[in-house]
Amino acid sequence: xxxxxxxxxxxxxxxxxxxxxxxxxxxxxxxxxxAGYTPAATHxxxxxxxxxxxxxxxxxxxxxxxKAVTNTSGTIKFDSDxxxxxxxxxxxxxxxxxxxxxxxxxxxxxxxxxxxxxxxxSGSATVSSSNGPFxxxxxxxxxxxxx
Amino acid sequence: MLLLLVSAVSSVELTVGDGALSFTGYxxxxxxxxxxxxxxxxxxxxxxxxxxxxxxxISIGAGEMTLQGLTPTVVALALxxxxxxxxxxxxxxxxxxx
Numbered sequence: 238x239x240x241x242x243x244x245x246x247x248x249x250x251x252x253x254x255x256x257x258x259x260x261x262x263x264x265x266x267x268x269x270x271x272a273g274y275t276p277a278a279t280h281x282x283x284x285x286x287x288x289x290x291x292x293x294x295x296x297x298x299x300x301x302x303x304k305a306v307t308n309t310s311g312t313i314k315f316d317s318d319x320x321x322x323x324x325x326x327x328x329x330x331x332x333x334x335x336x337x338x339x340x341x342x343x344x345x346x347x348x349x350x351x352x353x354x355x356x357x358x359s360g361s362a363t364v365s366s367s368n369g370p371f372x373x374x375x376x377x378x379x380x381x382x383x384x
Numbered sequence: 385m386l387l388l389l390v391s392a393v394s395s396v397e398l399t400v401g402d403g404a405l406s407f408t409g410y411x412x413x414x415x416x417x418x419x420x421x422x423x424x425x426x427x428x429x430x431x432x433x434x435x436x437x438x439x440x441x442i443s444i445g446a447g448e449m450t451l452q453g454l455t456p457t458v459v460a461l462a463l464x465x466x467x468x469x470x471x472x473x474x475x476x477x478x479x480x481x482x
Contacts, residue, residue, distance in 0.1 A: 238414070239411065240411045240412055240413065240414050241411055242408075242409040242410055242411045243409030243410055243411070243412070244409055245407060245409065250407060328416075333412075351409065353409075353411070353412060355414050356414075364414050364416050365416060366416040366417055366418065367417075367418040368418060369416065369417030369418045370415055370416065370417045371415070371416050371417075372414075372415045372416075373412050373413070373414050373415075374412055374413045374414075374415070375410070375412045376410035376411060376412055376413070378408075378410045379410065380409065380410065380412070381407055381408060381409040381410060382407070382408050382410070383405060383406070383407050383408075384405075384406060384408070
């Protein structure tokens with residue numbers, strides 16, 4: 238089981254560059270989607286993915302903590318703390334999506350940034366916890382870099 | 385000469401293709417786990433042996449698997465380790481039966 242690389246939605250990249258999404262100054266939610274979701278670069282808002290959000294009773298979207306945008310010799314890294322969906326939860330997910338949350342809760346107009354396939358074994362392969370932990374740790378290089 | 389130099393610099397314009405900005409995404413690591421909770425299994429006497437079965441499958445990796453969360457009463461009855469409340473299952477076991 239291996240997770241895929243963080244992949245931008247088209248407008249996710251645009252919104253980061255034009256400042257619509259302030260990566261380290263706004264609320265970024267981490268959302269889990271099921272295997273029924275088919276990623277598309279053209280997806281742009283939460284309305285495009287909301288129908289695929291998992292319905293497990295233990296699941297709740299999480300907010301990225303300690304977000305940081307850093308510059309090392311001209312390479313810009315976006316990083317955060319690990320995302321934990323709980324330590325004793327029963328959850329099955331396929332995709333993790335980062336969403337710019339404008340208000341107190343996710344709405345259809347919130348902007349998508351990018352996604353990660355949590356199990357690239359196949360198009361339907363998922364990852365599951367059963368009364369155990371479900372957490373996702375960004376790579377040492379962060380979620381993504383720009384250079 | 386100085387005036388000419390300033391004039392030349394001020395005429396420089398950037399156009400598409402002069403530079404590049406690339407984004408690179410990285411793969412995070414995913415941690416998921418399983419544990420046994422109260423109510424997941426049953427214990428029964430099977431002739432001379434005590435058999436505990438779980439209502440669902442649990443994959444067992446290398447090393448040793450630790451089952452936690454059993455009620456003190458059940459653990460005391462099964463293995464007489466009421467203080468630790470932990471039952472260890474050898475990794476060679478593919479089904480949990482003890």
